[in-house]
Amino acid sequence: MGVDRVFVRLDASDDVVTATRPLEAGTTIEDVATLSLVPRGHKIATRTIKTGEPVKKYAQIIGYASETIPAGAHVHDHNLAFRATDVEYTFGTNLRPAPAPTAADTFMGYRRDSGRIGTRNYIGLLTSVNCSATAAHKIAAHFTPERLAAYPNVDGVVAFAHGTGCGMAGSGDGFAALQRVMWGYARHPNLAGVVMVGLGCEMNQIDWLLEAYGLKQGPLFATMNIQDVAGLKRTVDAGIAKVEAMLPIANEARREPCPASALTVALQCGGSDAWSGITANPALGYACDLLVGQGGTGVLAETPEIYGAEHLLAERAATPQVGKKLIERIRWWEDYVARNKGSMDNNPSPGNKRGGLTTILEKSLGAAAKGGTTPLTGVYEYGDEVRTPGFAFMDSPGYDPASVTGQIASGCNVVVFTTGRGSAFGSKPAPTIKVATTSELATKMNEDMDVDAGPILSGDKTVEEVGRHIYERILAVASGEATKSEAQGLGDHEFVPWQIGAVM
C-alpha cells in the first residue's frame, strides 16, 4: 500500500482498521470515508455494525456495539462495550495447524551430551543466595577477554547473582520456583559448565537442589559454599580454579548443523506502546508460527498480560488438560494478587485508552499476538522445563527480567523481545533479539534494536514479511551472530528469579 498508508488492517475478517496517523474527517479508508477526526492508533469501522453486534479485531471479538456504528465511524468506548459474560471455557475448539514449511531449516548449534542443543557456549556461576553474589561476580570478573583469549569457543564466564535465596519459606510456591530456576540454569544447554556458589546456611540449599534433581558434581559441574571454603577470598580463588579447569573442556565444543526444531524461543514484550499489538507482536507471532511449523517451540509467558484473553488460548489448547492447567494458573494469579492487596484489573489505563485501546480483550489480544495461531501444546509453571514442541505457555509475571529468567530456566535458548517505548534489555546465557514497534524507535535506539517492525505501519512490509525476518534473525542469532544487546555486553545483571512469597 506504499509509504502513505494511513491505516492498518490486522485480519481480513476484522470490522475495524487502525489509523496510523491522525485522520481528518473524509479520509478514504478502503471503501469508506471517515466520518470524524480519528486519532492515531484509534479504530475505524469499515462496515456498518448494528447495536449488539460483535466487533472484530485480530479476527477476534473485542466487544459489542453499544449503538449502531456506521461505516467510517471512530470506534471507541462511546460505541464499543466489553460485555463481561461468565466465560464458559472451551478447550481445543480452535486448532489451526502450523504453516507447512517449504524446507527443513537448520542453524549452527552446540549439541550437548544431554541431547539438548545450545546456541551459546558460556560457563556460568550460579548463586543460591545474595550472600554469594559478590563471590560470583568476582570469579566472573577474573575472566577478562585477555584471559579467555586461549578459549575462542567459549563465549564468556557469567555470574548469575540475585537478591533472594534466604529469608524465605523453605517450601511453597516461592521456594519451588527458585529451585526450578536454579535447576533450569544448571542444565541449560547454553552453559557448557556451571559452578554453583552458596553461603552455606541459606534457605535455598545447594545440597537440597542436587538431591531434588539428581545433579552430580563432575568436570563441568561443581558446587561450593563460602562457609565451607572459609571466606570470600578463598571462595573466589577456588571458583577461579574450578572455572579454569572447565575452560579447556568447554572450548572443545563446536557448532554443527542442527534442526530448527531444537530452538525454544522466549516470546516477550516490555515497555509496550499502542503499536505493540499491531506491528511487533503479530510479526513475532508469525515468526512463532514458522518456528512451530519446523517442529520448534515458542514460549509465551506474562500471565497478567494475557488476563482477559485466556479463553482464546484455552480454545487453542491441544488437550483439555492443557487448557485446564492454563485456567488454573489464571485462578492462582487472582488469588496471588488479591492476597497481596492488589488487583488483576487490567482494564485499559487512561494512557492505553488515549492510545486507542478500548477493552481489556483488545489489550490482552495485542500481547497474546506474540504467540501466533498454532495449537497450545503445553502450560508450565514458572521456570519448569518446556517439554512439548509447538506453542507453549509458561506462567510468569509481565515484569521483563523476572519473566525472561523463567523462560530461560524453562529451556529457551533464544529470546525475542518486542518494545514500543524502548528497552535496553539483554540476557545471558540465551541472547535477546529486540524488535521495535515503530521505525521512530528503531532509529532513536538504533544501538539497541535488532529489528524494525515499523514498516508494517507504513505498508512497506506485511506482518508476514517482518515475521519472516524475525524468524531468520532467530536462526542467525542461534548460529552465533551477536544481537545488539550482546554487542553491548548486557545480561550480567538481569537474572531476576520471581520472588513470590514473604521476605522474612
Add this chain to the structure above:
Amino acid sequence: MGVDRVFVRLDASDDVVTATRPLEAGTTIEDVATLSLVPRGHKIATRTIKTGEPVKKYAQIIGYASETIPAGAHVHDHNLAFRATDVEYTFGTNLRPAPAPTAADTFMGYRRDSGRIGTRNYIGLLTSVNCSATAAHKIAAHFTPERLAAYPNVDGVVAFAHGTGCGMAGSGDGFAALQRVMWGYARHPNLAGVVMVGLGCEMNQIDWLLEAYGLKQGPLFATMNIQDVAGLKRTVDAGIAKVEAMLPIANEARREPCPASALTVALQCGGSDAWSGITANPALGYACDLLVGQGGTGVLAETPEIYGAEHLLAERAATPQVGKKLIERIRWWEDYVARNKGSMDNNPSPGNKRGGLTTILEKSLGAAAKGGTTPLTGVYEYGDEVRTPGFAFMDSPGYDPASVTGQIASGCNVVVFTTGRGSAFGSKPAPTIKVATTSELATKMNEDMDVDAGPILSGDKTVEEVGRHIYERILAVASGEATKSEAQGLGDHEFVPWQIGAVM
C-alpha cells in the same frame, strides 16, 4: 576466669549459665556441681528452681520450670516450658539510662551541607528499576582506580542495582518502601553525589520520587532515563559525563572532627549460631549503649527475629506512642506472613534446640541483645529516616541484604554485623564491621572478620571489653579505616530493597 572457663553467665540475676563445652556430670559450676552430662551451648541451673517458678537468662524470664529443677541440673525442654500468656503490653516500665560517658568522643567525618555527617565519600548510581541495572554498573565500571587517582578524597563510584522497580503496584506498602529506600540513598551523607538512572516507563518513576521528596537536580544530583537519552550506550556516556562533572566537587570534601553523636549504627546479625546471643550480640549491645551514651544512634531491625520478645522492647519504649508503633509492626508482620501462606512461628528449630535454645523468648532475646539496654526512642518503617537519637527500631525482614539496605536508607552510616556460621557480607555506601561469635570462626574466616567476640567464651574478655572494642572499631571505621569487607571490595551487589507485594 581464664581460658579454661567452661560456662558463661550473662547476668548476675540469671538462674542459669551456659556451658561453653560439653560438661561431664560432677563439673563444678560456681557453687554447684552438674548432675548429668550437659552439651555445649546448653543451660545449667545454678540454684534450685521450684515447679512454676520463672527461669531467668539475660536477666529476663525465658520460661517457667515445668518440674522442680535442682541446682546443677541441665535445663532444657524437659523441665523448662514457655508459658504463652496473653501479653498485656506495658510501655516505658523499664527505662534504663545510657552509661554516662567519661569523655565526648569524636571521629573524623564529612560534614555535608545538609547538616548530616558522612563516614565515606562515594558517588552513587541509583537505579529505579532492574532495566537500568547494566547502565548503572557500566557507568560505575568506567571509574577504575586509575581514572579516580586524581580524586583521592573520593572513595569510589558505586552502582546500586536491584531486581525490582516495575511489575508492581504503584501504591501500597511495597511501593512506599521502595521509594523510601531510593530517597534514603539519594540523601545519604556517605554519598557526595548521586546520579539516578531509570528506563522511563517503569512503575517506580524517578519523577514521582523527585516530586514526593522535593528533590531537585543540581551539581551533585542528576537524573536520567534510558528512553529519553535514547539507548544504553548514550545513557552510559551521559552518566559518565555526569559523574565526571561531580568528581572535582566531591573531591573537595575533607574529614573533620565530628561528635560520636553523629553516628547512626545499623545493628545486624546473619548466619547466627548458638553463641550469637551469648558473645557477639551482647557485646554489640554494650557498644550500642556506649554510643547512645554519647548521644549517638543504634538501629535494631529484623522484626521476625525479635518476634516473641517484643513486649520487652515495649517496656523500654520512651513513650507509649513508640511502644504502640512497635506492636503495630508486629501485627503487620503477622498479617504479611499469613497472607503469604507462611508462619511467624519462630519456635526454636530442631537445630536451635540441639544447640541449646529452649524457648522462642530465649531465641529472640539473643537477637535483641544487639540493642543493648537503653530506652527505645523511636520505631520506624523500613527505610524511613531515623530521626530520634538513642536506641531505635526499624521494621525489616531478617534477611541480611534486605535489612541492611533499609538500615542504610534510614540513615545508618556504619553497619555492625554479627555472625556465627560466617558471612562474607559487605555494604556500600556505609561500611560493614563483622563480628565473629567464636574464635574458631574468627580464625577460619580471618579475611572477613573484623572483631572476635570468642574471648567472651573463654573468659579472656568480658562482654563489656569486647563491646568497648566494637565501639572503638566503629569510631575508627567511621573515621576512614577500611573494614575487612571494604578491603575485599564487597558492597556492589548487596543492595536489595525489600520487595513486599506481588510481582506482576
